[in-house]
Amino acid sequence: MNPKRAATFALVVLVLGAAGFFATRAVLGSRGTADFPDGIRMICDDPQCGRVFTSTLAEIARLRATNEDAPVPCPACGEPAARARECPNCHGSFAAERVERARDGSTACPLCHNALPHLAG
Numbered sequence: 001m002n003p004k005r006a007a008t009f010a011l012v013v014l015v016l017g018a019a020g021f022f023a024t025r026a027v028l029g030s031r032g033t034a035d036f037p038d039g040i041r042m043i044c045d046d047p048q049c050g051r052v053f054t055s056t057l058a059e060i061a062r063l064r065a066t067n068e069d070a071p072v073p074c075p076a077c078g079e080p081a082a083r084a085r086e087c088p089n090c091h092g093s094f095a096a097e098r099v100e101r102a103r104d105g106s107t108a109c110p111l112c113h114n115a116l117p118h119l120a121g
């Protein structure tokens with residue numbers, strides 16, 4: 001193999017490797033959000049309780065087998081819980097619907113009032 005061929009070969013290996021890396025990451029990344037491997041973070045709707053806990057898709061499916069609007073009960077007080085979001089700034093958890101919304105559509109953490117990265121849903 002002459003040096004030029006070797007260089008081309010090395011470049012091809014590099015590009016294929018990078019493509020494989022990004023493809024794997026894209027697949028793993030989308031699976032991570034689609035299937036909630038770590039469960040779904042919930043927060044008690046009662047601000048006096050405010051318990052944050054993790055539920056799973058299987059648990060929610062079981063709850064909703066008979067009633068598709070069935071709330072997920074808080075394990076501490078039994079009140080309905082809501083989907084929680086975690087603030088990347090203060091790491092506090094809050095119900096997703098309690099985000100502060102500016103008129104331009106941007107959202108902010110209700111705890112520390114810092115802007116939140118835009119998330120679908």
Ligand SMILES: [Zn+2]
Binds near residue numbers: 045050074077078
């Ligand atoms: Zn509670």
Ligand SMILES: [Zn+2]
Binds near residue numbers: 110
């Ligand atoms: Zn915050």
